Amino acid sequence: MTSRIEISPAPPILGSILPPGSKSLTNRALVIAALAEGDSVLTGALESEDTHVMIDSLRQLGIEVQHDSHAKVIRVAGTGGAIPAREADLFVANSGTTIRFLTAMVATGDGKYRLDGIPRMRERPIKDLLDTLSRLGVTCRSETGNGCPPVVVETTGLVGGAAKIAGDISSQYLSGLMMAAPYAASGVTLEVVGELVSKPYVQMTAAIMSDFGVTVDAGDLTKLVIPPGKYQGREYAIEPDASAASYFWGAAAITGGSVTVEGLSREALQGDVAFCECLEQMGCQVEYGENSIKVIGSRVHGICIDMNAISDTVQTLAAVALFADGPTTVTGVAHNRHKETDRIGDLARELRKLGAIVEELEDGLTIIPGKLQGAEIETYNDHRMAMSLALVGLRQPGVVILNPTCTNKTYPHYFADLARLAGVNFQ
Ligand SMILES: O=C(O)C1=C[C@@H](OP(=O)(O)O)[C@@H](O)[C@H](O)C1
Numbered sequence: 001m002t003s004r005i006e007i008s009p010a011p012p013i014l015g016s017i018l019p020p021g022s023k024s025l026t027n028r029a030l031v032i033a034a035l036a037e038g039d040s041v042l043t044g045a046l047e048s049e050d051t052h053v054m055i056d057s058l059r060q061l062g063i064e065v066q067h068d069s070h071a072k073v074i075r076v077a078g079t080g081g082a083i084p085a086r087e088a089d090l091f092v093a094n095s096g097t098t099i100r101f102l103t104a105m106v107a108t109g110d111g112k113y114r115l116d117g118i119p120r121m122r123e124r125p126i127k128d129l130l131d132t133l134s135r136l137g138v139t140c141r142s143e144t145g146n147g148c149p150p151v152v153v154e155t156t157g158l159v160g161g162a163a164k165i166a167g168d169i170s171s172q173y174l175s176g177l178m179m180a181a182p183y184a185a186s187g188v189t190l191e192v193v194g195e196l197v198s199k200p201y202v203q204m205t206a207a208i209m210s211d212f213g214v215t216v217d218a219g220d221l222t223k224l225v226i227p228p229g230k231y232q233g234r235e236y237a238i239e240p241d242a243s244a245a246s247y248f249w250g251a252a253a254i255t256g257g258s259v260t261v262e263g264l265s266r267e268a269l270q271g272d273v274a275f276c277e278c279l280e281q282m283g284c285q286v287e288y289g290e291n292s293i294k295v296i297g298s299r300v301h302g303i304c305i306d307m308n309a310i311s312d313t314v315q316t317l318a319a320v321a322l323f324a325d326g327p328t329t330v331t332g333v334a335h336n337r338h339k340e341t342d343r344i345g346d347l348a349r350e351l352r353k354l355g356a357i358v359e360e361l362e363d364g365l366t367i368i369p370g371k372l373q374g375a376e377i378e379t380y381n382d383h384r385m386a387m388s389l390a391l392v393g394l395r396q397p398g399v400v401i402l403n404p405t406c407t408n409k410t411y412p413h414y415f416a417d418l419a420r421l422a423g424v425n426f427q
């Protein structure tokens, strides 16, 4: 693919689509299957950079992972909790789940492990996770001392006990600790300090742990008790990615069409299906099936909404908000500044290029729709910037997405799938 793609306006989109597997579930299932007793077979897994760096890292740790990328099936030979490699230097690109989950996982091993990523990863915080691991008996540090990767973990195993974990920067710290905790010498009790962000992801972690045989007492997510235990290998079906689905639901809203996403339901493990409730508040109609969710677009209204729990869909909502008949305010997403890029400041800048008046808040933004115009959209190597703002081009001519291959992080075939669904070609 070239270093730019121009989105072609489309008539109201009528269709259905099955997005690729969930990044969050694939990477959790990989970690848990690696630690489990016996083999696991993961079906419907995501094939993308974020899952490939996880697979490569697990292999470097000495875990056998067989991978049929065409069939989207991954076989993992569980080690029963052992980490065979005594030393490893892992490269995680810009995958937050991979570095946070593996930092906690390698802490259960016996050896010295280093984890690093691309330059942006070296700006993404991980200090709170390292502090908690230290309290649980592990020697670990940020190599440059700035609280970000590269991370070095020197360990003879997780001792366990009670520790506090900060909740206000990223829920991935807590999820990583939860998945590793059954392999501590004694049980682990985690007390969450500060308001926990992205709560549905922690519920997802507890749910998948339970699916593999370890029950967490998660209560109201302020104090979590994880008993010693062992995951049991199994066959596990990964749901389609709900964050990816948001773009197709957004496309229905923006074009005034009707799009059905297959393989998801209101009961999905992924909190991001609640993006449909935002669209409903904006005036769209949502139909929940047993194994599908359909959004029917209409004239959209501006809304005020706290998106703390579903922050990966803020950029999708922002794209829809450009077509609303009034302002939209999103709050509760200060943690979005620590993701692939600053998803408040950089998002505001790109929305302004498209003709909106945007007020940046400390924890969100207000978008006042203006007369739309085409623009070259900078993506900051953020897959969600590319995927969300491309939707604007389905109505407004002249929207060009720069560096479109950044969608490789979670959705390598995004533009092909969107063009097919919309029935147009992109240049
Ligand atoms: O646990 C997970 O799978 C994720 C948690 C969220 O991160 P934060 O907890 O950092 O908000 C989300 O943004 C990310 O894409 C995936």
Ligand SMILES: C=C(OP(=O)(O)O)C(=O)O
Pocket (backbone or CB within 6 Å): 094, 095, 096, 097, 098, 312, 339, 340, 384, 410
């Ligand atoms: C924030 C994201 O990813 P991660 O934190 O896993 O890198 C994302 O996919 O939007």
